[in-house]
Amino acid sequence: MSIELPPDFAQWLALREPADVAARSTDLVDTLRVALPDRRPVVVHDLGAGTGSLGRWLAPLLPGAQHWILYDQDPDLLARARAGMPAVAADGAPVTVETRVGDLTRLTNTDLTDAALVTASALLDMLTAVELDRLVTVCAEAGCPTLFLVSVTGTVRLTPADPLDDEIAAAFNAHQRRSVGGRRLLGPDAVEACAAAFARYGLDVHLRPSPWVLGSDQAALAGEWFTGWLDAAREQCPDLTDRTGGYERRRRAEAETGRLGVIVDHVDLLALHR
């Protein structure tokens, strides 16, 4: 199974990287550091690594020698990720990297036998319920911490508020839960389902809010996000197209004059064995 990505996907990942960095919970990383096994190198499996945003952020926050294994379906994204990985950890110890092209929903226990940490960022909403359950099973059986960051919750807050905001948000969320090629995506329901699945395995699940807070200093990302949000909502509910022309013009004018504020809620999740 492969997910269709837009041609400019790497650009989107570059645009969102600073917002993800600002959003991710360093508090959970503090908890993680204590829970990591003593053995070195720390072998980190980064699922859906894209262009490597997560490794660029997390590797320098962890101490000791690390070996990162980056998974993605897209070899071009992985080539960029490999090229951009930091060479050293927080304490100057070496960081090495390998990449694995393929379908991460097919991951098995054998793939994770050496894992000290399984991690991902902005991935869970792209999975189905069955794929997520399977992934949680494999992670739980690996016996190491799992850190899944920046998962969307479906809640967005725009300022100034507009009566159409909620209707568009509902249509967008329905679009995120759509079936693609017979796969019904979890979208904003994924992180809650993930927490419940880890809890069923008896793991302690730590959750932290990790919202994007986009003001005038993040106007480019806010603009791209808004376009994607509105387009998806209109695709889901075509009658919105006729009714949101004025709304779109108002919002774009607010964005251009630095008056648009956007908060896109996300959640970070750390699952630890007791």
Ligand SMILES: C[S@@+](CC[C@H](N)C(=O)[O-])C[C@H]1O[C@@H](n2cnc3c(N)ncnc32)[C@H](O)[C@@H]1O
């Ligand atoms: C939203 S991007 C996030 C990338 C990166 N983690 C980041 O935070 O910038 C999700 C990535 O997961 C990959 N992906 C999604 N489903 C996958 C699957 N089933 N197998 C392999 N890669 C997958 C996509 O190719 C994409 O690069």
